Amino acid sequence: MSINVSNAVSWARDIAPSHYMLEIESFSSLTKMLTENGTQFFKSKIFEASGYKWTFSLYPNGDGDGKGHISVSLCIEDTDALPLSWEIYTDLKFLIFDHKRDKYSIFQGGVVNRFHRLKPECGIAKLVPRDVFDDATNGYLVTNKCVFGVEVLVLDSKFTRECLSPAVKVDKTFTWKVLEYSKLNSQARYSDKFTAGSLIWKLRLDPLGDSKSYGENLAVYLMLDPQNICSRMLVYFMLRIRNQKSGKHKEMQLCRCFAPGPLGWGSSVFMSLTELRDSSKGFLVNDCIIIEALINNVATVTS
Incomplete structure (x- = not known):
């Protein structure tokens, strides 16, 4: 043979x-x-x-x-x-x-x-x-x-299987105006829920930063609401803090896998509090900051 x-x-x-x-x-x-x-x-x-x-x-x-x-x-x-x-x-x-x-x-x-x-x-x-x-x-x-x-x-063939569906174009922007920022304490704040790509989302804001950057940076996260039936989603999205005096916004583009639950994706050092509070920069105007989430594409990950 x-x-x-x-x-x-x-x-x-x-x-x-x-x-x-x-x-x-x-x-x-x-x-x-x-x-x-x-x-x-x-x-x-x-x-x-x-x-x-x-x-x-x-x-x-x-x-x-x-x-x-x-x-x-x-x-x-x-x-x-x-x-x-x-x-x-x-x-x-x-x-x-x-x-x-x-x-x-x-x-x-x-x-x-x-x-x-x-x-x-x-x-x-x-x-x-x-x-x-x-x-x-x-x-x-x-x-x-x-x-x-x-x-x-x-080699054990009892592998874990996932299937990634074709990405669906969404292009949905959600805008969250956070009023009276100076009165906020360290407690996390959540936006209203919004729908994008047939899924329910919300934003999380840590006004004084989370445990990794407390007192130094603003933390912003996009979260998939637990109401969603799907297990995981691959999402291409952008988080933004609008510059209310010019077009030089603070932006971050990410492509991450989301699962319903308490965890989200974003950054614990999205913007320094020093830059945010500088009135000449244009991010904090009339004690208001504007946070936006732009969800570009969504793909389903099934097991």
């Missing part, structure tokens, strides 16, 4: 293989026996790893396009109990013991291996060139002895 052709990447570690190890006391004897019997590979007994049954195959003279290399593969066994459309994704590690350095060299094909009914076997055709493997100075084959191993990590 053919196996994947891949240039394996490798590194070394002290720990032995977790799932299967093959100790060969005479590699030349194994190679001769396979050749004389017209067999390309040695196949292991069935072993269990990550909840499934497997066999390991070693091709001393290579398999397919891996001619002139050591080839290895892993085959899933006893699949009759699995659904007809079964698929198993794995992270495979093949190992060779380095006698010279007393470490295990680890080889991976650099891809996630997908096992299924039509492809029950995966591996690396060009694990190590035979001339490199046969050279005792490299530590893989010493006094005709070598050790191979394999580890199988099955």
Whole structure:
């Protein structure tokens, strides 16, 4: 059976293989026996790893396009109990013991291996060139002895799924006039509710800043009202404090995911209180500030 052709990447570690190890006391004897019997590979007994049954195959003279290399593969066994459309994704590690350095060299094909009914076997055709493997100075084959191993990590496919719908253009602006600003204390203030993109929103103002910037900055946030049925929304929006004397408004554009609840998106340092209170700047006029929220686009995120 053919196996994947891949240039394996490798590194070394002290720990032995977790799932299967093959100790060969005479590699030349194994190679001769396979050749004389017209067999390309040695196949292991069935072993269990990550909840499934497997066999390991070693091709001393290579398999397919891996001619002139050591080839290895892993085959899933006893699949009759699995659904007809079964698929198993794995992270495979093949190992060779380095006698010279007393470490295990680890080889991976650099891809996630997908096992299924039509492809029950995966591996690396060009694990190590035979001339490199046969050279005792490299530590893989010493006094005709070598050790191979394999580890199988099955990747859990029980992932969390979200679906992002196409964005809907809204272009809705809500204006909130906050009167008698100088009389406000540190308590958060909320605007009236407003509708944009079939959703209910409100603004939050911390007149003297929140806990991160208390006494130094004005904090402004856009919030999705808990009345909304949707779980999450991706929103492109702008928050603005209008300059009532010129067009040089204080603005912030954001693209964030909202969920109904007490949290919103904005900034705890939207504007310094020093700048706000400076009458020459034009943001605080007749003890009134004007806050606006422009909701540009909205996309639904469903699970």
